[in-house]
Amino acid sequence: MGRRALLVLPAAFPALGLAAPRSHLAAPAVHRGAKPPPPLVVLDPGHGGKDPGAIGVSGTYEKHIAEAASAELERRLLAGGRYRVARTRDRDIFIPLEDRVAIAQGRRAALFISMHADALHDPSVRGASVYTLSDHASDGQTAALAARENSADRFAGPQFAGTSPEVRAILASLVRQETRRESGQMARSVVASLRGRVALLDNPERHAGFVVLKSASIPSVLVEMGFMSNRLDEAALRRADHRADVASAMTRAVDAYFTVGSYMQTTG
Structure with a gap:
Protein backbone atom coordinates (compact mmCIF):
# COMPACT_ATOMS: atom_id res chain seq x y z
CA MET A 1 0.00 0.00 0.00
CA GLY A 2 3.03 2.27 0.04
CA ARG A 3 2.72 3.10 3.72
CA ARG A 4 5.76 3.31 5.96
CA ALA A 5 5.07 0.86 8.76
CA LEU A 6 6.76 2.82 11.53
CA LEU A 7 5.61 1.95 15.02
CA VAL A 8 4.17 4.54 17.36
CA LEU A 9 5.15 3.86 20.95
CA PRO A 10 2.38 3.87 23.57
CA ALA A 11 3.93 6.99 25.09
CA ALA A 12 2.92 8.92 21.98
CA PHE A 13 -0.73 8.08 22.48
CA PRO A 14 -1.44 10.57 25.33
CA ALA A 15 0.47 13.22 23.41
CA LEU A 16 -2.47 13.47 21.03
CA GLY A 17 -4.58 14.79 23.89
CA LEU A 18 -6.89 11.82 24.38
CA ALA A 19 -9.29 11.92 27.28
CA ALA A 20 -9.28 9.12 29.81
CA PRO A 21 -11.81 6.37 28.97
CA ARG A 22 -15.23 7.09 30.39
CA SER A 23 -18.41 5.07 30.55
CA HIS A 24 -21.04 6.99 28.61
CA LEU A 25 -23.06 4.36 26.79
CA ALA A 26 -25.73 3.91 29.46
CA ALA A 27 -29.01 5.34 28.19
CA PRO A 28 -30.71 7.92 30.42
CA ALA A 29 -33.87 6.91 32.22
CA VAL A 30 -37.00 8.35 30.61
CA HIS A 31 -40.18 8.51 32.69
CA ARG A 32 -43.68 8.59 31.25
CA GLY A 33 -44.75 12.15 30.61
CA ALA A 34 -41.22 13.49 30.95
CA LYS A 35 -39.70 15.80 28.35
CA PRO A 36 -37.85 13.77 25.67
CA PRO A 37 -34.07 13.78 26.13
CA PRO A 38 -31.86 15.75 23.76
CA PRO A 39 -30.96 14.02 20.49
CA LEU A 40 -28.16 11.47 20.74
CA VAL A 41 -25.13 11.91 18.47
CA VAL A 42 -22.99 8.78 18.19
CA LEU A 43 -19.35 9.41 17.25
CA ASP A 44 -17.41 6.54 15.73
CA PRO A 45 -13.60 6.83 15.90
CA GLY A 46 -12.36 4.64 13.06
CA HIS A 47 -10.28 1.50 13.56
CA GLY A 48 -8.75 0.69 16.96
CA GLY A 49 -6.99 -2.13 18.79
CA LYS A 50 -5.27 -4.55 16.41
CA ASP A 51 -6.49 -2.48 13.45
CA PRO A 52 -4.31 0.67 13.30
CA GLY A 53 -5.95 2.05 10.18
CA ALA A 54 -3.71 4.16 7.96
CA ILE A 55 -0.12 4.68 9.08
CA GLY A 56 1.22 8.17 8.45
CA VAL A 57 4.46 9.13 6.75
CA SER A 58 6.04 9.72 10.17
CA GLY A 59 4.44 6.66 11.75
CA ALA A 71 -12.94 13.09 22.03
CA GLU A 72 -12.54 16.79 21.17
CA LEU A 73 -15.78 16.81 19.19
CA GLU A 74 -17.58 15.08 22.05
CA ARG A 75 -16.39 17.74 24.51
CA ARG A 76 -17.62 20.54 22.27
CA LEU A 77 -21.01 18.97 21.58
CA LEU A 78 -21.61 18.32 25.28
CA ALA A 79 -20.49 21.83 26.22
CA GLY A 80 -23.34 23.30 24.19
CA GLY A 81 -25.91 21.38 26.21
CA ARG A 82 -28.04 20.55 23.16
CA TYR A 83 -27.10 16.89 22.71
CA ARG A 84 -26.30 13.64 24.35
CA VAL A 85 -23.12 12.14 22.93
CA ALA A 86 -21.72 8.60 22.88
CA ARG A 87 -18.68 7.11 21.20
CA THR A 88 -18.50 3.61 19.78
CA ARG A 89 -15.12 3.37 21.49
CA ASP A 90 -13.34 5.64 23.97
CA ARG A 91 -10.16 3.58 24.22
CA ASP A 92 -7.87 1.64 21.93
CA ILE A 93 -10.01 -1.44 21.23
CA PHE A 94 -11.16 -3.20 18.06
CA ILE A 95 -14.87 -3.10 17.20
CA PRO A 96 -16.19 -4.84 14.04
CA LEU A 97 -17.89 -2.56 11.54
CA GLU A 98 -21.35 -4.05 11.93
CA ASP A 99 -21.08 -3.73 15.71
CA ARG A 100 -20.42 -0.01 15.35
CA GLN A 105 -29.07 1.53 16.28
CA GLY A 106 -29.40 0.09 19.78
CA ARG A 107 -29.12 3.54 21.31
CA ARG A 108 -31.62 5.00 18.79
CA ALA A 109 -29.12 7.64 17.75
CA ALA A 110 -30.37 10.68 15.87
CA LEU A 111 -27.06 11.07 14.01
CA PHE A 112 -23.99 8.87 13.39
CA ILE A 113 -20.59 10.38 12.55
CA SER A 114 -17.66 8.10 11.71
CA MET A 115 -14.25 9.83 11.84
CA HIS A 116 -11.19 8.77 9.85
CA ALA A 117 -7.89 9.91 8.30
CA ASP A 118 -6.95 7.57 5.47
CA ALA A 119 -3.90 7.18 3.19
CA LEU A 120 -3.41 7.12 -0.58
CA HIS A 121 -0.68 5.97 -2.93
CA ASP A 122 -0.20 9.58 -4.03
CA PRO A 123 1.39 11.50 -1.13
CA SER A 124 0.60 14.85 -2.76
CA VAL A 125 -3.16 14.48 -2.24
CA ARG A 126 -4.43 16.26 0.85
CA GLY A 127 -7.63 17.66 2.28
CA ALA A 128 -10.76 16.67 4.19
CA SER A 129 -13.87 15.12 2.65
CA VAL A 130 -17.27 13.80 3.72
CA TYR A 131 -18.93 10.59 2.57
CA THR A 132 -22.46 9.24 2.58
CA LEU A 133 -23.83 5.84 1.63
CA SER A 134 -24.60 4.93 -1.96
CA ASP A 135 -24.87 1.74 -3.96
CA HIS A 136 -22.29 3.18 -6.35
CA ALA A 137 -19.14 5.16 -5.61
CA SER A 138 -18.91 8.75 -6.83
CA ASP A 139 -15.41 8.11 -8.23
CA GLY A 140 -12.62 5.54 -8.33
CA GLN A 141 -10.71 7.04 -5.41
CA THR A 142 -13.82 6.87 -3.24
CA ALA A 143 -14.50 3.28 -4.29
CA ALA A 144 -10.98 2.29 -3.25
CA LEU A 145 -11.37 4.14 0.04
CA ALA A 146 -14.62 2.32 0.81
CA ALA A 147 -12.98 -1.01 -0.01
CA ARG A 148 -10.16 -0.31 2.44
CA GLU A 149 -12.48 0.84 5.21
CA ASN A 150 -14.84 -2.10 4.66
CA SER A 151 -11.92 -4.53 4.91
CA ALA A 152 -11.32 -3.58 8.55
CA ASP A 153 -13.23 -6.69 9.65
CA ARG A 154 -10.33 -8.82 8.42
CA PHE A 155 -8.79 -8.16 11.83
CA ALA A 156 -11.74 -9.69 13.68
CA GLY A 157 -11.14 -13.36 12.94
CA PRO A 158 -13.44 -16.01 11.45
CA GLN A 159 -16.33 -15.31 13.82
CA PHE A 160 -16.65 -11.78 12.38
CA ALA A 161 -15.95 -12.54 8.75
CA GLY A 162 -17.18 -9.90 6.29
CA THR A 163 -20.72 -10.33 5.07
CA SER A 164 -21.38 -11.73 1.61
CA PRO A 165 -22.11 -9.47 -1.37
CA GLU A 166 -25.71 -10.71 -1.30
CA VAL A 167 -26.15 -9.70 2.35
CA ARG A 168 -24.51 -6.35 1.70
CA ALA A 169 -26.93 -5.75 -1.16
CA ILE A 170 -29.87 -6.51 1.14
CA LEU A 171 -28.51 -4.18 3.82
CA ALA A 172 -28.08 -1.42 1.28
CA SER A 173 -31.64 -1.88 0.04
CA LEU A 174 -32.93 -1.36 3.57
CA VAL A 191 -18.48 20.59 4.03
CA ALA A 192 -19.84 24.12 4.39
CA SER A 193 -18.53 24.38 7.95
CA LEU A 194 -15.07 23.01 7.07
CA ARG A 195 -14.64 25.16 3.95
CA GLY A 196 -12.23 28.01 4.51
CA ARG A 197 -11.04 26.54 7.81
CA VAL A 198 -9.23 23.39 6.71
CA ALA A 199 -7.98 22.13 3.36
CA LEU A 200 -10.61 20.21 1.40
CA LEU A 201 -10.42 17.76 -1.47
CA ASP A 202 -11.86 18.76 -4.81
CA ASN A 203 -15.55 17.81 -4.76
CA PRO A 204 -15.37 17.04 -1.02
CA GLU A 205 -18.92 15.68 -0.75
CA ARG A 206 -18.71 12.08 -1.97
CA HIS A 207 -20.55 8.77 -1.65
CA ALA A 208 -19.82 5.03 -1.70
CA GLY A 209 -20.88 1.74 -0.10
CA PHE A 210 -19.33 2.09 3.36
CA VAL A 211 -20.45 -0.74 5.65
CA VAL A 212 -20.25 1.50 8.71
CA LEU A 213 -22.88 3.84 7.19
CA LYS A 214 -25.43 1.12 6.45
CA SER A 215 -28.11 1.98 8.97
CA ALA A 216 -31.70 1.86 7.77
CA SER A 217 -32.87 4.60 10.10
CA ILE A 218 -29.98 6.81 11.22
CA PRO A 219 -28.60 9.66 9.11
CA SER A 220 -24.88 8.86 8.87
CA VAL A 221 -21.73 10.44 7.48
CA LEU A 222 -18.09 9.40 7.35
CA VAL A 223 -15.64 12.28 7.71
CA GLU A 224 -12.12 11.88 6.36
CA MET A 225 -10.22 14.63 8.19
CA GLY A 226 -7.23 14.39 5.84
CA PHE A 227 -4.66 11.93 4.53
CA TYR A 257 -28.30 20.04 10.82
CA PHE A 258 -30.53 19.90 13.88
CA THR A 259 -31.69 23.48 13.47
CA VAL A 260 -32.94 23.19 9.89
CA GLY A 261 -33.03 19.39 9.49
CA SER A 262 -36.07 17.17 9.41
CA TYR A 263 -35.32 15.96 12.94
CA MET A 264 -36.12 19.37 14.39
CA GLN A 265 -39.02 19.84 12.02
CA THR A 266 -40.70 16.67 13.24
CA THR A 267 -39.77 16.81 16.93
CA GLY A 268 -39.15 20.46 17.68
Missing part, protein backbone atom coordinates in the same frame (compact mmCIF):
# COMPACT_ATOMS: atom_id res chain seq x y z
CA THR A 60 1.28 8.12 13.26
CA TYR A 61 -1.64 5.69 13.52
CA GLU A 62 -5.02 6.70 12.15
CA LYS A 63 -6.77 5.03 15.10
CA HIS A 64 -5.10 7.47 17.52
CA ILE A 65 -5.96 10.53 15.45
CA ALA A 66 -9.57 9.39 15.07
CA GLU A 67 -10.02 8.88 18.80
CA ALA A 68 -8.38 12.18 19.73
CA ALA A 69 -10.54 14.11 17.26
CA SER A 70 -13.70 12.31 18.39
CA VAL A 101 -23.66 0.33 13.42
CA ALA A 102 -25.47 -1.82 16.00
CA ILE A 103 -24.32 0.46 18.84
CA ALA A 104 -25.92 3.45 17.15
CA VAL A 175 -31.60 2.17 3.77
CA ARG A 176 -34.58 4.44 3.26
CA GLN A 177 -34.39 7.27 0.78
CA GLU A 178 -35.35 9.62 3.59
CA THR A 179 -32.31 8.56 5.61
CA ARG A 180 -30.04 9.03 2.61
CA ARG A 181 -31.47 12.48 2.01
CA GLU A 182 -30.85 13.47 5.62
CA SER A 183 -27.33 12.03 5.46
CA GLY A 184 -26.68 14.16 2.39
CA GLN A 185 -27.98 17.19 4.22
CA MET A 186 -25.55 16.55 7.09
CA ALA A 187 -22.67 16.00 4.64
CA ARG A 188 -23.36 19.34 2.98
CA SER A 189 -23.46 21.01 6.38
CA VAL A 190 -20.07 19.52 7.32
CA MET A 228 -2.01 10.35 6.71
CA SER A 229 0.01 9.78 3.51
CA ASN A 230 0.45 13.54 3.11
CA ARG A 231 3.06 15.16 5.36
CA LEU A 232 1.10 18.40 5.77
CA ASP A 233 -2.17 16.64 6.65
CA GLU A 234 -0.48 14.23 9.05
CA ALA A 235 1.40 17.04 10.79
CA ALA A 236 -1.79 19.07 11.12
CA LEU A 237 -3.82 16.16 12.49
CA ARG A 238 -1.18 15.51 15.12
CA ARG A 239 -1.74 19.04 16.50
CA ALA A 240 -4.45 19.58 19.11
CA ASP A 241 -5.22 23.05 17.77
CA HIS A 242 -5.94 21.71 14.28
CA ARG A 243 -8.17 18.94 15.67
CA ALA A 244 -9.94 21.64 17.69
CA ASP A 245 -10.57 23.59 14.46
CA VAL A 246 -12.03 20.46 12.85
CA ALA A 247 -14.19 19.74 15.91
CA SER A 248 -15.38 23.34 16.05
CA ALA A 249 -16.43 23.25 12.40
CA MET A 250 -18.18 19.91 12.85
CA THR A 251 -20.01 21.22 15.92
CA ARG A 252 -21.36 24.06 13.79
CA ALA A 253 -22.39 21.51 11.18
CA VAL A 254 -24.28 19.42 13.76
CA ASP A 255 -25.98 22.56 15.09
CA ALA A 256 -27.02 23.54 11.57
